[in-house]
Structure formats: structure tokens, C-alpha cells
Amino acid sequence: MKQLLIVAHTPSSNTQALSDAAYRGATHTDLENVRCVVKTPFEAGPDDVLACDGILLGTTENLGYMSGALKDFFDRSYYGVIEEKQGLPCALYIRAGLDGTGTRRAVESIVSGLRWRWVQPPLILQGRWQEDFAAQVEELGLYLAFSLDNGIV
Template structure:
């Protein structure tokens, strides 16, 4: 339930979804956010369609990327390249989480995301979630729960 005395928060989802299963993960995340019924707005954008403006309005960010050659997707890296310096001094402490769809172990992708977000001085509100190996339908529930928790925590000022 939305409270009139609380300021509406803005959550940004940057999701690179080149496959049907990644799109399903994004949609599961969004379902969880909507289920929370939190006092927030959210925007879900592909990395190549997002820029500085969306990030400047965000009070929290969720990153969803596949593991490509033991690294984040090229589109996600491109997004970071475009927003890094314009937001560096303005978004310090931004709460963030990452969900990595990894065919292997996801270690290189997580390390790269942590390196970039450390440079931006963002604040991890939970360890990156790495979905390893063959596709599992249970991941949809997991990302839904993550979306619901992040939406609630951001809306309530916990993060």
C-alpha cells in the first residue's frame, strides 16, 4: 500500500536480455517488484537503450546480464562506459544488486561488476546472484523474491 507521507522512490533495472530465458528472468524480477506493492516507480531498460538520464533519476539499480566469455555482456559494459563519468560524483552510495546468468561459474562477470561499481562508489545491498549451469525454472521464483525484497527495502528506506 502506498503511503502519502513517503516520497516515491525510483528503481532502475538495466537488463540485457538477448535470449528468451533472460527475458523471462527480467519479467520475473518485474513481477516481484509489482507484487511488493511498494511506493516506487521502476523502469526496465536494455543497456543500449538506457543512459545518464535514467540513472540520475534512480535511487536504486538492478543489473541483469549474461556471462559472455567470462565477462558481463558487451551491451552492459557499453552502458557503464557511457554513464560512468557523468554520474561518478552524483550517484555515490547508490544501492545496487546484480543478477548474472552464467553458463560457467560467473566469477569473471561478478569481479568486473564489482570493480566498476566500486569505482562508482555504489553500495551492494546483497551479494551478486549467479544463476549457474543449465536453465532452472526455480530461478523465476528466486528473481521474483529478489525484486519484491529490493522494492520493499528501497520504498521503506531500508536501503
């Protein structure tokens, strides 16, 4: 059984809906060999990363940067996982009020230092809230879990 860890910052009902959508995708009924754990960045830590086979990160864009919560997660986890989790399959979604590029760059820099492996480019949900944002994140969760389930990543 593989484990997918979703670490998502959810300060609003919309961002909670995104986290819920990621979980829905990652627990699709066709998946047989993937277990999904969802935690906020404040709850998650290095032990969670060490226990997972893939990670999906979710953050808001705050002043052109990732949420302080996700940064805190990286600060607490980085050195505890850097050697053991090189090559960890990962994906990212960003709920961006602006363009999300600063947030993307910041997370990509940390992920590069950890030597994790992107399974697809970060998903940036930009501008005013749109109902299809949740569907896009659900699809991202499904694709990552499906890739783990089938040994693709």
C-alpha cells in the same frame, strides 16, 4: 515516490523471463512508494541512473565477462553519474553458463569505482537453465524494491 531502475540484457527468451521476473518482484502489490523502470543496457544511460534511487543490473556471462551491452551501458554512464550517485543501492543477477566469477568480478570492480552500495551479494544463476531461476530473480527485485519502499537503503 522512489524509482527503481532495472537494466537487464535480454538476448534470449530465458533472459527475458529473468527481466520480467525482476519487474514482477519490483512491482509487487504491497509496494506503495516505488516506481519501476526497465530498460535494456542499450536503452539506459546516465539520465536514467541520475533519476533512480536504486538499480538492479542483469547480465549474461559472455566469455567469462559481463555482456558487451552492460559494459557499453557502464562506458556511456560512468563519468556522468560518478559524483551524483555515490551510495546508490544496487543489486546484480548473472545468468552464467559457467561459474560467473569473472562476470561478478568485472561488475564489482566498476560498481566499486562508482561507489555504489551492494544491498546483497550478486545472484549467480549458474549452469543449465532451471525453472527456479526466475523465482530467485523475482525475489531479488522484490527485496530491493521493498528496501527502497521502507527506507532501509
